[in-house]
Amino acid sequence: MDQLLPDPVRSLLAQLQEKLDPAAVVLDPSLLDAYAADATGRGAVPLAVLRPKTTEEVSTILRLANDLRQPIVVQGGRTGLSGASRPQTGEISLSLERINGVEAIDRAAQTMIAGAGTPMQTIQHAAEEANLYFGVDIGARGSATVGGNIGTNAGGIRVLRYGMYRAQVLGVEAVLADGTIVSSLKGLAKDNSGYDLSPLFIGTEGTIGVVTRACLKLHPKPKIERNAFVALPSLAAARELLARLRVELSGLLSAFEVIFPNAYEKTVHFMGIRPPVEIGAGMYAMIEIQGQSPDQDNERFEGSLAQALEDGLATDVVLSNSLRDAAAFWAIRDGINDFLDSAHVHTSFDISVTLRRMEEFLDAVKGPIDAVDPQNQTYIFGHMGDGNLHYCMSTIAYTAVADIIFRGIANVGGGVTAEHGVGTDKKHYLSYVRSAAEIDAMRRLKRAYDPNGILNPGRVFDPA
Amino acid sequence: MDQLLPDPVRSLLAQLQEKLDPAAVVLDPSLLDAYAADATGRGAVPLAVLRPKTTEEVSTILRLANDLRQPIVVQGGRTGLSGASRPQTGEISLSLERINGVEAIDRAAQTMIAGAGTPMQTIQHAAEEANLYFGVDIGARGSATVGGNIGTNAGGIRVLRYGMYRAQVLGVEAVLADGTIVSSLKGLAKDNSGYDLSPLFIGTEGTIGVVTRACLKLHPKPKIERNAFVALPSLAAARELLARLRVELSGLLSAFEVIFPNAYEKTVHFMGIRPPVEIGAGMYAMIEIQGQSPDQDNERFEGSLAQALEDGLATDVVLSNSLRDAAAFWAIRDGINDFLDSAHVHTSFDISVTLRRMEEFLDAVKGPIDAVDPQNQTYIFGHMGDGNLHYCMSTIAYTAVADIIFRGIANVGGGVTAEHGVGTDKKHYLSYVRSAAEIDAMRRLKRAYDPNGILNPGRVFDPA
The missing domain is CATH 3.30.465.10 (Uridine Diphospho-n-acetylenolpyruvylglucosamine Reductase; domain 3)
Structure with a gap:
């Protein structure tokens, strides 16, 4: 056992070594490093890693840790982007990896x-x-x-x-x-x-x-899954098409992703592929259906898209005709992240906003961002069907930009994170979108179930 | 103001008369009676009725009531069947009726x-x-x-x-x-x-x-809503048909209600109507679809039901061909309650059980119930698609029967109430299906947000 551990922690780990199966307590420093970071690559090496195999073992661990008021970081696949599973100094990692199956x-x-x-x-x-x-x-x-x-x-x-x-x-x-x-x-x-x-x-x-x-x-299980890559005149057209398809393809529509023009163009160029739809459109979307009646579902999907072309809501539509086509479409969507990595675009805001106010938000933040960082590069894509845009940037003025983005979001009644979570990284901005009464109500919940604050301390909000 | 009210309550109400609009504080005994019962017809006359018009007025009421530790019963439409909104002695009613629209x-x-x-x-x-x-x-x-x-x-x-x-x-x-x-x-x-x-x-x-x-x-909004009344050989056949339709009519199926034979036969007789499908089947179901593509949806619905007839999963099928037909089908489903009222069948268990174990439960409780009350009359119907049966009885041995039912439910991993709630009436049975640790966790939540226990006290569980 590491000689640098405080005595109470040493004693806790010794007790756990007795009570749990031997593979459950990891102390070897060379093994701890693997648990030191989340998907952002940041984090501290935990004091130890506990890998229980049963719910009862988790109970034993927490009971003893709680008695000692020992902070615990709870870890799954450590793919988080906001810091919930990223170890802070002095924490023991509780990894659920062996309760698997x-x-x-x-x-x-x-x-x-x-x-x-x-x-x-x-x-x-x-x-x-x-x-x-x-x-x-x-x-x-x-x-x-x-x-x-x-x-x-x-x-x-x-x-x-x-x-x-x-x-x-x-x-x-x-x-x-x-x-x-x-x-x-x-x-x-x-x-x-x-x-x-x-x-x-x-x-x-x-x-x-x-x-x-x-x-x-x-x-x-869907009997049919089919995709369309669509070029559209504008974000407004994408919003109108989405609203129409939510009705016409009710029970079929399963994804409606948008890719802004510069992200689309640079990604297909980066991937070195022939673009599935014309370069130069005002907006791009990837639309997916899943259904149980292939012939009928195809007919409805093709009919709706043909009508969209006729009505000028779309300017180009390519439908997947094979699993390979579908995979190629999704590869472009996934390829955006590879392009962003290659372009050193590492700042990503995970914005939630109602469809109605999406353009209002985008218009409101653009000028102020360009003013504080004229050299910023911005690429936007995301889950339009859910009002969730990933607003990705390279910027030399993160703090000023973040403040513009999150105040902009607050002004249109949005959320500072649609899906990535608050963790440690966004807790400063929580009060932009949640009232003091709400945050106090969150703290009441925390105190009711974790009065000593041992579980993922300092995530989401700080103790009062 | 009623001279019998305790002084602190009189003072509370006087303060509220000052702070709220005049129509918000109801003290007239002749008006209080309307708030004294829920849909079971039972309850106590509340000390007063408060009818705030805004969230802020609700806040004022609760702040003052909390200071005084005055119990409050929260009331909506008072259609509950389990006692959550049924006033207990000494409570003031907080009716939300004017925050309406x-x-x-x-x-x-x-x-x-x-x-x-x-x-x-x-x-x-x-x-x-x-x-x-x-x-x-x-x-x-x-x-x-x-x-x-x-x-x-x-x-x-x-x-x-x-x-x-x-x-x-x-x-x-x-x-x-x-x-x-x-x-x-x-x-x-x-x-x-x-x-x-x-x-x-x-x-x-x-x-x-x-x-x-x-x-x-x-x-x-669905463009088509269509119903089928179906006779089936057995509950097992209904379960199989449901499983099949959940796949074949995925995105369309909107209701799958079962009516056991005696409930069906007595209800159509009570209503004096011609039964839509043959008397004498092993089970009855009312199936509904809602969709956006009338022609295609009708075709899928009719195709699935024709196949069910061919496969012997159904013995008779009648489809609604007009809104009047559909209304007539639903009238039978709703007519069950009128028949039950007329037959003085007033005990209703609101059972939740996985489809897999539904028959096991029904078989297990029948013998013991017949043993404690050989004269019991039992009628069963419900939302089979959700594993929710309304098990309706007239019995002279309520306590013994309830114990058999709720222990039977616990044995098959079910719930003592699928949709009606616990209120005051089922809290004794909560521990049959929820562990002491779970009930303790519920109490922690209650204490965190209502430490003085003023809101709907004694509902769901008693204070520790």
Whole structure:
């Protein structure tokens, strides 16, 4: 054991070595480094890493840590971008990686029970093998886990159809800071037998309790999935087309992603591919449907897009005619991040705004940003169907720009983070969009379940 | 003012008469009676009725009541069946009836902001006028209000398609026991800017805070709504048909209600109508679709039902061919309650169970119930698509029967109430299906937000 650890921590870890299985307590400094950062590459090396295999082991860990008031950072796939799972100095990492696996699928109820450490991709594959479908998909699917996805209320590309991760959770098993286990894994579609405790753990970024298992909602597996790459005259046209398709393709529409012209042009150039639709349009969109009646669904999709062309809402439409086409379309959407990396565009604002006020926001912030940093490069893309834009920049004036962006967001009634979460990185801006009364109500919740503040301390907000 | 009121209550009411508008404080005994009962007809006359017109007035009321530790019963349409809104002796009623009305509809975002006292039917009509649709419908639609629906997480006939009331709530404005106002009415589809506080007030039966306004999610208005009345060989066949239709009619299926044979036969006889499908089948179902493409949707619906007949999953199918047909089908579903009233069948268990274990539950409780009350009459119907059966009885042995039912439910991992809530009437049975740790976690939440226990005291659970 590291000689530099404070005595009480040494004693805590020694107790845990006795109570847990040997592989659960990791102290070897060479192994700790892997847990020191999140997807931003930043973080501190944790004092130790605990890798329990059961909910009961998580309970034992928290009970002892709580007695000692030892800060714990809760870790899943460490793919977060805001700091919830990024270790701060003096924290012990609690990694859920070994509570991993799909335990049961109920085909009739369309539900699945899985461990918190199960990667999203494993969930997706297990659902498909049962001829079912999991409704959330994000780029980090290979590493991001059920527990992290619940803690951060993951979003992604199909919120428009299936809702946020919150909407996939029928119930969770979780451990409170004092070791209390609360379990709601019955998988009932409809249950008002007392308070539903599960929402306490969804989107609260590991600050209220540690999710160990979850019962997830599944959907019928689509028989058809088809994409269209569309050039449009403007963002306003994209908004109008979206509103129209939400009605006309109700029950089919599964994604509506926008890519602003400079992001589209530079990405296809960076990828060295032939652009699927003309360069020089005012806006680009990738639209996806998922359905159960291939012939009818194709007909509806093609009919709506043909009408959009006729009405001037779109200027060019290319439909996927094979899985390869569809993959090529999505590759462009995913390629944006590779282009941004190559261009050293590392600042990303994860903006939430109602569709109605999207242009008002964009217009309001552009001038002030150009004024404080005339050299800024800005690329915008995102989940338009959900009012979620990723506003990506390279700027030498981060603090001034962030203030312009977040005040701009507050002015149009938006949110400072649509899907990435607050973590440590955005807590300064929380008060721009949430009232003092709301933040106080959040602190009441925190104090009720974690009075000693040991779980992900300093995430979302600071203690009062 | 009533001379029998205790002095501190008289002083509280006098202060409120000064601070609120005159119509907000009702003391006239002849007017108080109207607030004395819920839909069960039971209850106590409240000491007074407060009818604020704004969130700020609710805040004033609660701040003063909290200082005095005066118990408050929160009332919407008083259509509840479990006692959450039923006054207990010594309580003052806080009625949200005057915070009534639809304030704003955002067509692009498909959202609506409405006051807590707005009846469900008003919400439904306002949505339809905007060419949109509200996803929840219950029998009490004319009286039940937004606030009560949120507090009790209302269910109804289309949970299968649109989810519980919880799924319709994008955000709420609510007042905590100490008068703190928390407001989240931005209507963002995607927002992880700090804890989502709204779930605290959904399904917690008015014990955590008083909802004053809400932002509700709307859906595209269906272009076609069509029903089928179906006779089936058995409950097992109904389950199989449901599983099949959930896939084949994905995106269309909006209700799947079952009616057990004796309930069907006695109801059509009671109504004096010609039964839409043959008497003598093993089970009956009412199936509804809602869609955007009438021709295609009709074709899919008719195709699936024809196949069900061919496969022996159904023995008789009648499709609605007009709005009048559809209304006639629903009239039978609604007529069950009239028949039950006429037959003095007044005990109703609101059971939640996974589809997989529905028959196991029914088989397990029948013998023991017949043993304790050989004369019992039992009629079953409900929202099969959600695993929710209304198990209605006339029995002379309520306590023994309730124990059999609720232990039976616990044995199959079900819930003691799917949609009606716990209130006062089922709190004794809560521990059958929720662990001591869970109930303790509920109490922590209550203490965090209502430390003096003034809001709907004794509902859901007793103070520790």
